[in-house]
Amino acid sequence: MDDNKNGTVEDKNTLTNRQGHPITDNQNLRTVGNRGPTVLENYDFLEKITHFDRERIPERVVHARGAGAHGYFEAYGKAGDEPISKYTRAKLFQEAGKRTPVFVRFSTVIHGIHSPETLRDPRGFAVKFYTEDGNWDLVGNNLKVFFIRDAMKFPDLVHAFKPDPVTNIQSVERIFDFISNTPEATNMITYLFSPWGIPANYRQMQGSGVNTYKWVNDKGEAVLVKYHFEPLQGIKNLTQAEADEIQAKNFNHATQDLYEAIERGEYPEWEMCVQIMSDDDHPELDFDPLDPTKIWPVDQFPFLPIGKMVLNKNPENYFAEVEQAAFGTGVLVDGLDFSDDKLLQGRTFSYSDTQRYRVGANYLQLPVNAPKKHVATNLEGGQMLYKVDRKQRHINYEPSTLGGLDEANQQAKDYEPYVEGKVVRQKIDRTNDFKQPGERYRMMEDWEREDLISNLVAALSQCDKRIVDKMVEYFTKADEDYGRRVREGVEKAGTRGGTSRLSGPMGEPDAGKAVKQAEQQGHKADPY
Structure with missing residues (x-):
């Protein structure tokens, strides 16, 4: 045993990083204050999450089993009774009847690409909006809450739920060993082990952004927002007995159900709703509104319908479209912004990082991932490059006097939140886990x-x-x-x-x- 610099005894059971540095806090990101934005100098987190993103090749680390479809989002032009411009300047929402193409990928989380779709598991609900300002990805789940509130714990959570690294068999004891030491997961476990943990199919399940985001209007003013998709086909879940009965006959039932419904012309539809909250810490609440393990009560923050999503076209090739579809929580357009939700900020780095690893540095040139608009970048090279993103091929830098690309004009005032505080590793104050x-x-x-x-x-x-x-x-x-x-x-x-x-x-x-x-x-x- 060795004495480390803090004077504590270190032995073979002391957690370290790959550099051999003892990890003194494996629970919390470094943030400005205990609920503020994360800082880039999160070395231990970046090392942990980037290794986690590369654990599997080429299958997704999570959400490997999936199905998808094309469709469109039609805006209402309002958020409830208010013009939506009051809250956000995002162009896709402004005009009633305006349609934006979408691609949606549904998935299970923990098991592999050919695992049964009847397993008790959260379901992924990821939507790619091909807007006139470029792509917007809303990457969520069917359930409205999550197991953890800090991205530092994400690899540990998935490791506990994945099969044992020795036996390659999923273990209930490993799962509950982690959950029993993670009290904030009690809310999610209550959902997951009820019938809500096994949606009957993809068409009749809800979708949720889970994390808190921000909307920004033309004045540069922001509000907090949560996204929800409500299936107009109704909601249908399965008891364990019903799931067992289906699995005995068909482990592809949800993929089959989605595909066949669209082929019949029975296009599934969801109403997209938001909850809106002023952008502050809301001391009147008994929980932190940025906590993804919590639900905003609808009596205080009602669901406001903002549009309808319709899926009306099946993929022409599963691998090219569903398997290679790549989403990221950091993919936002003007009028949409991040909150200081610690899980969201960690996801925002991780998702795009894992797509570059899994699909390749040029994954955004694939048709399913490419925006349906003009693209011009100074990016060069990388695996599977097949075109150059600019007309002036010789000038791949900016600024240039010789005719390179120019910065875009600022269309509206940026949102400029004021941030002040010590950089710390701490839990939020209002956990209220039960x-x-x-x-x-x-x-x-x-x-x-x-x-x-x-x-x-x-x-x-x-x-x-x-x-x-x-x-x-x-x-x-x-x-x-x-x-x-x-x-x-x-x-x-x-x-x-x-x-x-x-x-x-x-x-x-x-x-x-x-x-x-x-x-x-x-x-x-x-x-x-």
Whole structure:
């Protein structure tokens, strides 16, 4: 054992980076204040996330299994009753009836490209808008919350959910070992282990941007915004028993359902809605509005319809369009901006970085990824380059007197937030990890609670008792009945008490306990 510079003892179990530097804080990014923007000198995070982005080749590290389709977004020109120009100058939203081409990719998260689409897993919901100002990517999930609030933890989260690196089998115990040490994940787990964790298909599931973004208007004023897609076909989820029955016959059911519906001319539609909040820290709330593990209550921040998305054309080639489609949370157009959401800021670096690695440095020249407008850059070379992005081929720099590319004119005032504070590694102040999962539990119908408890009991009964005790503590803090029913269920089923055993995907509950199919309509389906 060695003494490090802080005077603490370092041994073989001390976490370090690849340079051998001891990691003293593996939980938090460096930010300006505990809720401010991240700083570029996040060396440990950048090393961690860039290695994570390169863990798999060429398959996506996450969201490998996917389906996609082309379509369009039609703007309403309003956000609720207000002209949308009050909030954002983004051109695609301004005129009622204006249509913008889109490509949408739906996906499961953890397992490989040929894994069943019935697994209990969040679903990706990524939309590429080919706007007149260039591409805008809105990369989200079907569920409105996430497991973690700080991007530093993203590789750890995925590692825990991925198959064991020795056995190559997904382990419920590994999953809940991580979750039991991550209390902010209680909200997401309550969703994931209920019927909402297995959407019946892609056409009848919600989409959410999850993270908080900003809108900027012509005056350079900003508001916080969250995006939601509500399926006009209605929402339909599966109990574990129903998912098991489908998987026994067809593990491609969601891809098949989407493809065949579009071929029949039954084009799926979603209404796009936003929630809007003033751009400040909202001390009146009992949670931080930038926290992606939380939902903004709709009674305070209602869903405002802003347009409709229709998918009306299947891909002509799966690999060329669906597999090579590349999305990034940093791909925004004028009038859209980032918030200081720590998960969003980490994703913004990671997504584009992993696309360059997975598809190649020139991935944006592929037809499915290229904007449907003029492109002119000074970028050179790189894998799979097949054209030069400018007419003046000799001048690949700026500024130039000899006829190179010129900067664009500024069309409106930039949003200029004021930032001040110490650069720190700290959690946000208002974590409040258990209130919303408790509210969610109490809002569920009886059959949904039964399915939730059944699924959790089946999973936790395969885990070390210490993990079970932590999870029961979290569920009890959320709701006393919630924790009691999980505890009693696990006690009845019996736990392993520390022996080592691995299990299938997310646990395999008794199919006889599943009681009803979840088929609900519109916003009534989700009280949030």
